[in-house]
Amino acid sequence: MNHPSTILLVDDHAANRHTLIELLDNPDYRLVEAADGPEALKLAAQLQPDLILLDVMMPEMDGFEVCRRLRESPRLAEVPVIMVTALDDRQSRIMGIGCGADDFISKPFDRAELRTRVKTITRLNSYGRLLRERAKVDEANQKVREQAALIDLATDAIVVLELDGRVQSWNPGAEKIFGTPAPEAHGRPLAALISKGDSSQMVSAIGDTLLLGEWRGDLPAIRPNGDSVTTHSHWTLLRHADGSARGILAVSTDQTEFKKLQAQFYRAQRMESLGALAGGIAHDLNNVLAPVLMAAEMLQADPPAEMQKEMAKVIQVSAERGAGLVRQILAFARGSDGQERMELAPQHLVRDAVGMAKETFPKAMTILSDLAADLFVIRADPTQIHQVLLNLMVNARDAMNGVGRLTVAAENRVLDGAFAAQKPGAKAGPHVVLRVTDTGSGMTPEVLAKIWNPFFTTKPPGKGTGIGLATVANIVKEHGGFVEVTSKPGAGTTFAIYLPATGGTATTAEATAPVQLPLGRGERVLVVDDEAALGQMIQALLAEHNYTATVADGPAAALSAFTRGEKFSLALVDLNMPVMDGGRLAKVMRNINPALSVILVTGSQEVMREQSKTSQFAAVVAKPFTAETLLVAMDKVLHG
Ligand SMILES: Nc1ncnc2c1ncn2[C@@H]1O[C@H](COP(=O)(O)OP(=O)(O)O)[C@@H](O)[C@H]1O
Ligand SMILES: [Mg+2]
Incomplete structure (x- = not known):
């Protein structure tokens, strides 16, 4: 017996209690005193004693009543009670049995007898206690077995992972959803089993679980036969009793049908x-x-x-x-x-x-x-x-x-x-x-x-x-x-x-990525070219590269777009146009809006050399030009 048995001594006379304390002084016993019935009931409820030595003759509440109440309480019904009585007569013994007492001892005490009885009863009681605990453990084991059976029956994949992502347990649901039998899954990294070794998502899911205690998300998986499955997964951190992380419980539901x-x-x-x-x-x-x-x-x-x-x-x-x-x-x-x-x-x-x-x-x-x-x-x-x-x-x-x-x-x-x-x-x-x-x-x-x-x-x-x-x-x-x-x-x-x-x-x-041409930032561009088709072509090119282009088929249309109040950041002007050439048009437009940049488009190399020296134009682009030449020039002018 590794822990002392608690014995509750109930007697209204302090002297009697002391006698008992002297008699039972022993490291195997922890002795607790109660001076009346109500106190005895209170202490018994608190301490769950291994034995109660109960005096019969007490004022207020006698020993029979205390015993009866003990037996009525579900938690105390099993506590052994020895009645202590001066009345060594049959009458009180019969009453005691009626109240549920286990044994009797009469005053004055026979020391040896008292010690022996106390010892026997406490020992019996501790065996009983052991048996009851064993029964509780069996019940708990039974529960675990039932839960395990439920996990086996579950259609969800229920997987326990080590903190490094290796599989510790793998239920039949996981076998079905992920397509790998449990014996093959054990000890292998989850990423290797369900995502062909691509561990990027696992790493972030494990990280979240460790950091936040859980992770929820879609976990796409590939079965060994190549079929893909979509699961919705909920990961929860499992902890040791001391709070440290022990593993991850990952429950995944097959969502393939739903996703379809x-x-x-x-x-x-x-x-x-x-x-x-x-x-x-x-x-x-x-x-x-x-x-x-x-x-x-x-x-x-x-x-x-x-x-x-x-x-x-x-x-x-x-x-x-x-x-x-x-x-x-x-x-x-x-x-x-x-x-x-x-x-x-x-x-x-x-x-x-x-x-x-x-x-x-x-x-x-x-x-x-x-x-x-x-x-x-x-x-x-x-x-x-x-x-x-x-x-x-x-x-x-x-x-x-x-x-x-x-x-x-x-x-x-x-x-x-x-x-x-x-x-x-x-x-x-x-x-x-x-x-x-x-x-x-x-x-x-x-x-x-x-x-x-x-x-x-x-x-x-x-x-x-x-x-x-x-x-x-x-x-x-x-x-x-x-x-x-x-x-x-x-x-x-x-x-x-x-x-x-x-x-x-x-x-x-x-x-x-393939060669990335410089893009606009949504700027408005006025394209002035008397060849409508070319103008449209440029417009399409610019639209694809995040500019908004307005096409004018000549100086007149250009000026009317300009005076309509449209705010252009850039004008792309062809040099060779009837009525007013590009150079003069640029001057007029810049008079209206000095902030406007103008790029000159020309087919003549000479003009090109000449004009690039003047400050009238922000840039000069030679015809025919590639999309890249034009976009790079525009990018330089607009975005420096
Ligand atoms: N940008 C918005 N400005 C004003 N109301 C909006 C806007 N976007 C949505 N709504 C409102 O929300 C409603 C629902 O939008 P939506 O679900 O796209 O359906 P629908 O466009 O077919 O009406 C719209 O009918 C409209 O009343
Ligand atoms: Mg809508």
């Missing part, structure tokens, strides 16, 4: 937004076809060889632009099946979306992009982010009734924990914020409260379905981000999309 349905839904929604663009697309295709038809017509008249070349070029550029537009629409309509996460430079996403809007939105709208330098790289599905931007931009277009300013901006934001805590679904760390701002109708607080509900629309039937923003919310959530909206009736609306970023910038991605 979701992909169908997204595709349907993309079709809807293409429908919203259809008018613009048709218009744009006509714009692409017009110069082709025109050039073909001119070619039939058998113009000089120089001209023929130019016409052929117009046809080529226009056709390429048309093909590009069709390609873009098809890629968008087809989209990705499920999620295709890749490292993306946000500036490309913004440029693509802005490019598409510029081609298809009413020309009276000003569409600008505003890209911060050194944007972080995000891990995202390009089709889906394109879909988000396009939905927001179509909404902006509708809110502006075709006139006004639409800006798509991108910037880096590193969220601190306090900020993230206030935004449901947000996490601290580097983010890229994509902002779509319009100068449209804005929204009342009542409308604002409902915009995320699927099928909420304020547009007439045929114009709106109300699923655009619901889709935006879903996609952003799946990317681990969140949306902020600010809107003022009559003033306009900004949607800000926060997407978690890797923290690295795209310089390396950019370097491996």
